[in-house]
Amino acid sequence: MESVIRDPTLAPEGHMKIGWAAAHSPVLAAVRERRLKDGTFEGLGVAVALPVEAKTAYLAVVLAEAGARVAVAAPLPSVVQDDVAAALAERGVSVFANSEGSPEDADRWMELALEAATSAGEAVLIDDRAGLTRIAHTTRRRLLPHFRGASEETTSGVARLRAMEAEGVLEFPVLAANDARCKHLFDNRYGTGQSTLTALMQSTNLMLGGKRVVVLGYGWCGRGIARYAAGLGARVTVCEVDPVRGLEAYADGFDVLPALEAASFGEVFVTATGNLHVLGEEHFGRMRDGAILANAGGVDVEIDVGWLRAVAEEVREVRRHVEEFVMPDGRRLRLVGGGMVVNLTAGDGHPVEIMDLTFAIQALCAHRLANHAASMDSRVHLLPPELDEEVARLKLEAVGMGVDSLTAEQRRFLAGWRE
Ligand code: NAI
Numbered sequence: 001m002e003s004v005i006r007d008p009t010l011a012p013e014g015h016m017k018i019g020w021a022a023a024h025s026p027v028l029a030a031v032r033e034r035r036l037k038d039g040t041f042e043g044l045g046v047a048v049a050l051p052v053e054a055k056t057a058y059l060a061v062v063l064a065e066a067g068a069r070v071a072v073a074a075p076l077p078s079v080v081q082d083d084v085a086a087a088l089a090e091r092g093v094s095v096f097a098n099s100e101g102s103p104e105d106a107d108r109w110m111e112l113a114l115e116a117a118t119s120a121g122e123a124v125l126i127d128d129r130a131g132l133t134r135i136a137h138t139t140r141r142r143l144l145p146h147f148r149g150a151s152e153e154t155t156s157g158v159a160r161l162r163a164m165e166a167e168g169v170l171e172f173p174v175l176a177a178n179d180a181r182c183k184h185l186f187d188n189r190y191g192t193g194q195s196t197l198t199a200l201m202q203s204t205n206l207m208l209g210g211k212r213v214v215v216l217g218y219g220w221c222g223r224g225i226a227r228y229a230a231g232l233g234a235r236v237t238v239c240e241v242d243p244v245r246g247l248e249a250y251a252d253g254f255d256v257l258p259a260l261e262a263a264s265f266g267e268v269f270v271t272a273t274g275n276l277h278v279l280g281e282e283h284f285g286r287m288r289d290g291a292i293l294a295n296a297g298g299v300d301v302e303i304d305v306g307w308l309r310a311v312a313e314e315v316r317e318v319r320r321h322v323e324e325f326v327m328p329d330g331r332r333l334r335l336v337g338g339g340m341v342v343n344l345t346a347g348d349g350h351p352v353e354i355m356d357l358t359f360a361i362q363a364l365c366a367h368r369l370a371n372h373a374a375s376m377d378s379r380v381h382l383l384p385p386e387l388d389e390e391v392a393r394l395k396l397e398a399v400g401m402g403v404d405s406l407t408a409e410q411r412r413f414l415a416g417w418r419e
Contacts, residue, residue: 193224
């Protein structure tokens with residue numbers, strides 16, 4: 001199927017970016033050598049909905065080289081790098097992604113990816129926020145019999161898929177790639193931590209040292225953001241709804257306060273909850289002039305941008321990726337990345353080495369679904385722990401490190417109760 005991209009002449013820059021990602025992805029390369037060359041993917045479709053940037057492109061290339069019919073769709077236009085989309089299309093992957101498209105276009109791209117992946121047989125899905133799965137269960141129901149299953153990348157996506165399972169509407173098995181330890185412990189925490197702050201610093205060109213940074217949500221992502229911000233010298237306050245996570249943030253050395261209190265003194269606010277309107281009218285009403293807002297969560301409704309747009313006297317772009325909202329009382333609130341996932345809309349996403357782990361997990365999930373979906377129920381499953389451990393061992397090996405193994409005696413001791 002013909003790709004939908006902005007400009008094929010951008011491909012050379014895209015090839016360079018993909019080459020850089022490949023050069024820093026030893027774990028995915030090792031998984032390819034050990035597992036993906038067994039013919040599993042020969043003639044199988046793989047529909048991928050992920051940010052169209054270099055690391056995703058390298059995953060697509062690896063799957064295509066293993067024989068898969070790969071179709072990649074961007075779940076949002078704001079997470080498309082057009083040069084990478086062009087390069088990927090040139091390498092024979094079907095690509096549906098254009099940074100100048102609209103959110104409605106993104107749904108269409110995901111439909112096209114599902115069509116392309118199933119054009120000559122069955123397919124597995126590598127999904128983001130359950131976008132492909134939602135479409136497969138609604139506007140493309142006729143394709144349902146062709147899907148063996150889906151692997152889900154994000155915390156928010158897994159939550160949605162569990163909601164579908166609970167309602168009894170999920171019609172194929174899902175592997176929660178996000179819940180693999182080699183995914184969320186590193187991607188959500190260190191990946192989001194580093195890349196969110198990089199995106200904030202690049203877009204604003206402001207210093208974080210000494211600033212009062214408010215992190216909303218102290219899950220895997222929030223922990224990483226708070227830690228990296230503190231590392232840069234910011235004075236970090238955490239807002240939570242879970243008292244245990246709040247206490248954990250306190251024990252990690254952060255102030256923990258209700259969001260309405262933090263709203264009055266914060267200089268930079270970063271949401272990472274996956275929840276609706278974590279920052280809204282009441283918070284905006286208390287914020288200082290010049291407050292900077294960004295969302296690192298997987299849903300674009302954490303900051304009530306709709307309210308800001310509706311009441312602002314004026315909205316102007318003050319730097320690339322930074323909009324200034326002039327409130328009726330003259331205060332200016334500055335939103336980075338449009339309230340969408342900031343490390344992707346205003347940055348390059350996670351570091352390559354992080355996505356090497358994540359995509360090694362995704363490749364193993366797709367491989368497992370391709371081989372075992374027929375014997376899996378239509379619910380959300382976890383990746384077997386030995387595959388998670390394989391990824392960790394491969395990464396340790398790649399950096400010249402390693403761990404010990406339990407002796408038979410130690411195993412017996414740990415499993416017993418008499419000694
Ligand atoms: P998590 O479930 O570990 O943490 C979310 C935290 O937010 C929980 O501790 C919860 O109690 C808290 N929370 C919920 N509502 C809240 C509210 N109103 N105020 C304050 N805290 C609230 O989830 P995780 O893995 O940290 O992911 C968070 C979001 O980030 C998800 O939407 C996920 O999909 C997304 N994500 C984004 C990435 C990125 O690249 N920017 C990477 C990985 C995940």
